[in-house]
Amino acid sequence: MTKDYYAILGVDRKATKDDIKKAFRKLAQKHHPDKGGDENKFKEVTEAYSILSNERKRREYDSYGRTFAGGGAGASTGGFDPNQFSGAQGQGSPFGEFDFSDIFSGFSGFGDIFTGGEGASQVARGRDISIDIEISFKEAILGARRSMLIAKVSKCEECVGTGAKKGTKMKECSVCGGSGRMHETRNSIFGAFSAVRTCKECEGTGKIPTERCNVCSGHGVLRREEEISVSVPAGIDNGEMIRLPGQGEAVKNGTSGDLYVKVHVKPHPIFKKEGVNIVMDLPIKITDALLGSTVPVTLIDDKVLEIKIPQLSNAEETLRVRGKGVHAQGAQGDLLIRVTIALPKKISSRAKKAISELKEEGL
Structure with a gap:
């Protein structure tokens, strides 16, 4: 069931950015785990704010009941990405002047609440993408199968997504010592927090290639056109969405996102x-x-x-x-x-x- 982010923050659907910001700040302080609040409720209001504070994500949520802009590693099916809090403050952050990397990446005594503990390793997830197709009324009633070419980020077939040159070995990451994790202490408006982050060098795997793949330059993924087959079920309604798990964009050392197909049914004269x-x-x-x-x-x-x-x-x-x-x-x-x-x-x-x-x- 689609979450009602407006209800979670207690604001109206016509709420301004300032209204949303004020509501979030109040709820974040109330439910903050280090202040004795409910950890799950804290994550819920944070997720709601991550969507409604971003104009593009808010438009997608208002139109489709979800977002498709999850952005590479860690993107979630609802458009909420815990890793987005590690971005820099300002233009590169989905939250504007709020520096949430200092607030939400980790908590003293809680490990990393978004990855399930200090020793846990979050599996990277590719971006969800959406496309629109138009079908006839007859196809909507009887069902149909459609094939189409989509330009998207896909797993490199040469290295099978590892980023390593075929036939070469992987070595231990020298930055994190093979743990795949980095420990940091940062300050925020709520005080100092101990954060556990994914190592950017090895992307949490603890391994890096001795030689990079010469097809994808070690990225493990590359953008290309890929043929996708969509099975349209009989009786589908105009505007209905079809979800194709794993057919979204790929990410190195992770799982692919999902593809969402919005179906538009042409009217029939009779x-x-x-x-x-x-x-x-x-x-x-x-x-x-x-x-x-x-x-x-x-x-x-x-x-x-x-x-x-x-x-x-x-x-x-x-x-x-x-x-x-x-x-x-x-x-x-x-x-x-x-x-x-x-x-x-x-x-x-x-x-x-x-x-x-x-x-x-x-x-």
Whole structure:
């Protein structure tokens, strides 16, 4: 379920940056672990602020209920990245003048609350990405498979993401001594904190290549076009998102992010979807409405169905054809046919005479 970041901070959806900042500062001091607060609540309000204080992430959250800008290592599926607190203050930080690297990277007595303890090692995670596709109404009802080329950061096929030249060995990182972690003490507006960080040289692995891969220059990843196949399930709605785990951007020595596909369904000139039912209007002649008739109707799967129009059918009367709607996830909808009376643009003298006789009969 999507988190309501506005409710977490106790602000309105139209709240200004200053409103959000004030709400966060108050809650951060209240729930700070070193001040006896709730650690999980503290992380929750921090996550909410990391999204709502960033204009781009806030727009994505308001539009999709999540963000896609997680940025390389450590990016989370919700768009919240604990590693982003290690960025510099100012333009490079998603928080503007707040220097959260001093506040949240680690806590005395708690280890690193974002990695589960001082000895824990956080697995790097690639960035989530999103794309939009447009499909026909028929594809939305029956399901489809689409293939497309996407330019994204992918794992280097030469070194399989290690960054090392094929056939060479890895060696111990001289910066962290092979631990993959760096210990620091920093000051913040809340006081001094003991922080445990991932080593930037080896990216937390404790190993570095003796020779770098000559394809990716040791990065383990590179940007290239990759063909992605998307299975569109039958019965999908306009604006619905399809999640493809592991199909997002790759990161060295970590797991790939996810790909989110937003589906746009083109309107159909005849059919509409209402839940699991398909709805259409069927214009019939006055005589067919009075006397009854059988009318051929072409369905969304191009099959032709003979629809029986009962005698004395009223305008806007709905006929139900069971089992001819959406078939998806065990549900089986119906085809709903709304009968409309199609009046002629002009009538002959003979027709006028016949209608006059009907009028005399009280019809």
